[in-house]
Ligand code: NCD
């Protein structure tokens with residue numbers, strides 16, 4: 450008699466980046482124990498009938514802002530990870546623009562305490578890389594970060610953007626550690642100058658936000674970051690790719706062998722400049738939602754692999770912070786962690802890409818790129834049982850009033866979808882079951898930095914780093 454497992458899921462269609470196939474899946478001690486025919490499954494304490502449903506690796510959303518500590522009116526780690534659970538997301542990487550900013554060992558340790566007490570899903574924590582944290586890189590790595598975030602341009606939280614000189618030094622310091630540096634790639638000096646002129650000209654309507662940040666703001670930043678990454682051997686990730694024009698420097702850098710990856714978000718695939726009239730300041734986000742001709746090239750880049758993955762930049766704010774009449778005073782961003790999977794699968798249902806593509810963008814690529822694969826991001830024997838069970842045949846309409854996030858205001862409101870996550874499982878435990886939050890899962894999420902294994906770093910030009918020249922060992 451085979452040993453008893455904790456859970457067997459029968460009747461669903463398992464999706465991997467290469468195939469979809471009907472199989473049962475057995476889970477024991479948080480891991481995937483077996484995949485195969487129903488009658489080959491061991492006895493189980495619990496079974497779930499997933500007939501008619503699809504079984505996907507849980508999404509890994511590498512870009513969320515859960516605002517904890519500092520902004521409980523927007524979100525906290527409990528509401529944010531509950532939203533993730535409802536969105537089929539089993540792991541999130543949380544950004545460091547909280548209060549305080551995560552830029553030293555103390556603030557990081559405090560955030561780890563908060564997150565581990567409240568999280569419904571697994572998580573990684575980012576630390577800021579900037580002038581005031583370069584010296585803290587070793588302590589931040591010791592304290593457990595998934596990677597670093599560098600703000601090339603100003604956005605919510607007003608974290609100062611480092612000069613190109615400081616950025617080069619920061620890349621030199623992180624390159625030998627192997628950690629990836631995620632970039633808010635918008636060049637501050639261009640957009641600040643344009644915003645000042647627009648304000649002086651009395652422009653306060655929503656679309657003025659787009660006028661301040663045309664695609665060149667992002668293109669120049671991606672190009673410059675790629676140059677510094679190539680020089681130093683640092684690994685970089687371009688967050689929230691919003692324009693067709695950024696694809697050229699991204700593709701060229703990849704072709705040169707730069708360790709560069711990129712993400713886009715549903716807002717750049719599904720929204721366009723007409724949404725400023727429809728939603729006003731609610732649609733204000735950095736980088737901005739752009740002109741419609743940007744969309745198809747971004748879809749094409751996802752399909753051909755130039756863009757590696759989907760993230761959300763889940764950026765919740767309170768309604769009064771999103772509805773001010775002067776666009777320059779509206780907080781930037783809106784929630785998305787809960788709606789990414791259903792909205793993207795709705796596009797898959799329309800035939801815009803395959804469900805295998807989707808699994809590659811949502812789970813496989815993020816796990817590989819952050820050194821978590823095959824523990825995360827795949828449904829394979831021995832992997833963590835992080836699972837989204839979705840109905841690809843469910844018509845519903847997004848209603849901001851019903852979302853888990855504390856921020857109940859978004860441009861997704863009223864959007865029709867044809868897919869819905871029904872159950873979400875993290876390391877074998879239901880965190881959302883039949884669209885009901887499993888309260889006893891609060892505080893069971895764990896930081897994944899401990900299981901991260903980045904490939905061997907390959908720093909370059911090490912004889913001319915700031916460290917080398919000031920210690921007289923370099924040229
Ligand atoms: C983000 C936020 O609110 O923290 N806002 C946004 O407009 N995207 C910050 C960011 O990712 O730029």
Ligand code: ZN
Pocket residue numbers: 604633688689735736
């Ligand atoms: Zn950003």
